[in-house]
Amino acid sequence: MKPTRFIDLVPHIVLIVGVLIFAYPIYVTLIGSTWDSGTIGRGGLPLWPGGQGLDNYAQAWAGEAGARAKYTPVRTMMLNSLIMALAIALGKIAISILSAYAVAFFRFPLRMAFFWLIFITLMLPVEVRIIPTYKVVADLGLINTYAGLAIPLIASATATLLFRQFFLTIPDELLEAAKIDGAGPVRFFIDVVLPLSRTNIAALFVILFIYGWNQYLWPLLVTSSGDMETIVTGITKMIGTGESANDWNLIMATTVLAMLPPVAVVVFMQRWFVKGLVDSEK
Amino acid sequence: MTFDSRLLPYLLLAPQVAVTLVFFIWPAAQAVWQSVHLQDAFGIRSEFVWFENFEHVLTDPNYLDTLKVTVVFSVAVTVLSMGTALLLAVLADSKIKGARAYKTLLIWPYALAPAVAAVLWMFIFNPDIGSFGRALRALGYDWDYRLNGGQALWMVIMAASWKQVAYNFIFFLAGLQAIPRSVMEAASIDGAGPVRRFLTITFPLLSPTTFFLLVVDMVYAFFETFGTIHALTQGGPGKATETLIFRVYHDGVVNNDLGGSSAQSVILMVIVIALTAVQFRFIERKVHYA
Numbered sequence: 001m002k003p004t005r006f007i008d009l010v011p012h013i014v015l016i017v018g019v020l021i022f023a024y025p026i027y028v029t030l031i032g033s034t035w036d037s038g039t040i041g042r043g044g045l046p047l048w049p050g051g052q053g054l055d056n057y058a059q060a061w062a063g064e065a066g067a068r069a070k071y072t073p074v075r076t077m078m079l080n081s082l083i084m085a086l087a088i089a090l091g092k093i094a095i096s097i098l099s100a101y102a103v104a105f106f107r108f109p110l111r112m113a114f115f116w117l118i119f120i121t122l123m124l125p126v127e128v129r130i131i132p133t134y135k136v137v138a139d140l141g142l143i144n145t146y147a148g149l150a151i152p153l154i155a156s157a158t159a160t161l162l163f164r165q166f167f168l169t170i171p172d173e174l175l176e177a178a179k180i181d182g183a184g185p186v187r188f189f190i191d192v193v194l195p196l197s198r199t200n201i202a203a204l205f206v207i208l209f210i211y212g213w214n215q216y217l218w219p220l221l222v223t224s225s226g227d228m229e230t231i232v233t234g235i236t237k238m239i240g241t242g243e244s245a246n247d248w249n250l251i252m253a254t255t256v257l258a259m260l261p262p263v264a265v266v267v268f269m270q271r272w273f274v275k276g277l278v279d280s281e282k
Numbered sequence: 283m284t285f286d287s288r289l290l291p292y293l294l295l296a297p298q299v300a301v302t303l304v305f306f307i308w309p310a311a312q313a314v315w316q317s318v319h320l321q322d323a324f325g326i327r328s329e330f331v332w333f334e335n336f337e338h339v340l341t342d343p344n345y346l347d348t349l350k351v352t353v354v355f356s357v358a359v360t361v362l363s364m365g366t367a368l369l370l371a372v373l374a375d376s377k378i379k380g381a382r383a384y385k386t387l388l389i390w391p392y393a394l395a396p397a398v399a400a401v402l403w404m405f406i407f408n409p410d411i412g413s414f415g416r417a418l419r420a421l422g423y424d425w426d427y428r429l430n431g432g433q434a435l436w437m438v439i440m441a442a443s444w445k446q447v448a449y450n451f452i453f454f455l456a457g458l459q460a461i462p463r464s465v466m467e468a469a470s471i472d473g474a475g476p477v478r479r480f481l482t483i484t485f486p487l488l489s490p491t492t493f494f495l496l497v498v499d500m501v502y503a504f505f506e507t508f509g510t511i512h513a514l515t516q517g518g519p520g521k522a523t524e525t526l527i528f529r530v531y532h533d534g535v536v537n538n539d540l541g542g543s544s545a546q547s548v549i550l551m552v553i554v555i556a557l558t559a560v561q562f563r564f565i566e567r568k569v570h571y572a
Contacts, residue, residue, distance in 0.1 A: 014369065128547045128551045152301070155302045236512065
């Protein structure tokens with residue numbers, strides 16, 4: 001046995017410091033969500049859990065008035081975020097896989113024109129067309145609706161490119177065999193292409209769910225009523241100007257709940273998540 | 283091999299094309315149109331004014347300050363998050379015990395929204411309730427990022443970088459794992475130490491990843507950090523943490539200045555197009571030689 005040299009420990013020390021830098025704020029938030037707002041507001045938050053945890057979470061979840069203000073219930077905000085994230089993820093996947101199928105398996109006039117039209121969306125993130133997009137959504141009467149939250153975000157060049165790339169690797173023989181068996185394009189899509197795309201769809205879903213859940217600027221613009229509040233924008237509204245006299249216990253409990261779904265997705269679907277991320281950015 | 287159908291491909295494309303036209307192309311065209319027009323207060327009449335809006339924007343000393351803040355912010359976030367991620371990735375990729383656990387513990391911050399990351403940093407560094415914020419004050423340092431512009435900028439840079447390390451880490455790790463072990467072993471046998479191996483083999487072979495991340499991080503710092511800034515400082519104090527994107531939002535939504543906001547949007551579009559073009563030139567090359 002070789003004795004452990006100090007130099008061998010250095011990587012561990014650096015990595016542990018790294019892990020701690022990322023874990024510490026989460027730990028503080030978790031602890032904070034188990035104390036009362038007074039303790040946190042005075043800056044006297046201990047490093048161990050307090051006894052208020054259940055009350056705080058119950059209160060935040062049901063939206064009962066805190067010591068200082070009344071907030072939208074977390075269950076409403078979570079549901080809104082969930083609907084928005086699912087609609088964005090599934091919507092993007094559905095319309096992208098269809099258009100990629102059209103571009104990859106058909107020859108038709110203006111094919112490349114359509115391809116470029118979709119491609120251009122890469123260069124137009126919502127941030128650069130805030131006001132006019134808001135106006136379109138308002139004219140369509142979609143302010144404060146789930147459709148208004150999700151539909152403007154579901155066009156996706158990256159997902160389309162990814163599926164097209166994958167479709168090009170499907171061997172011609174498969175298509176030939178399907179044709180000989182008398183399968184049309186719809187049959188082929190349902191019986192061959194969809195099952196083959198399963199892993200790609202799963203990987204993409206993980207990434208897009210997180211993308212949807214974490215939307216900020218767009219929900220801030222198109223929702224004005226508390227019923228439609230999403231949880232990420234809801235937290236900053238609860239904080240307001242960040243004075244010390246805030247219902248910090250409820251804010252911290254809400255933050256923990258807001259982090260839970262996307263973090264769980266990353267941790268439990270790690271393999272798919274890394275695949276989806278690396279593939280979709282290639 | 284393809285299918286023959288006249289109507290079907292158009293039907294398949296219809297949903298994507300409809301969304302693209304209605305929510306992307308049309309609004310973008312509107313932004314361009316508005317950027318060369320001046321509207322009266324009621325939005326009834328508008329007059330074609332050539333590049334007057336751009337002239338206003340680009341000669342406004344406030345805008346140039348915002349541009350400076352944006353550059354400082356973006357460069358700092360890119361360098362900090364990439365540097366930290368590269369260090370952690372190289373260590374986690376080496377054959378050490380618990381490498382898997384370290385990986386899991388380092389990638390999850392990817393899941394956090396930029397605004398949530400900002401809120402977490404506030405819990406720590408708020409001068410009234412945060413442990414570090416209070417400690418700094420107890421040490422006699424006048425810490426209050428809500429009043430001090432430099433400190434505010436530091437806060438948003440740190441919170442934005444903190445969140446982006448995980449993303450860079452995942453890609454650096456994937457890049458490192460693609461480097462053939464045999465090359466490293468050969469260098470080892472030739473007597474190259476770890477530092478030399480890193481500088482002469484690892485780093486050059488990672489350059490496609492590095493370049494890719496450079497572009498992605500710039501885009502992130504430009505656009506996605508809106509949430510970080512909105513949640514933490516609202517662009518203030520003064521305009522100390524106002525980036526270009528925050529300003530578009532503020533001028534358009536809060537101040538209702540359509541022409542100016544549109545001109546700014548068009549400038550941002552040009553920046554994104556340039557960044558995307560750079561990215562795709564590079565990807566084409568990678569596909570070519572890979």
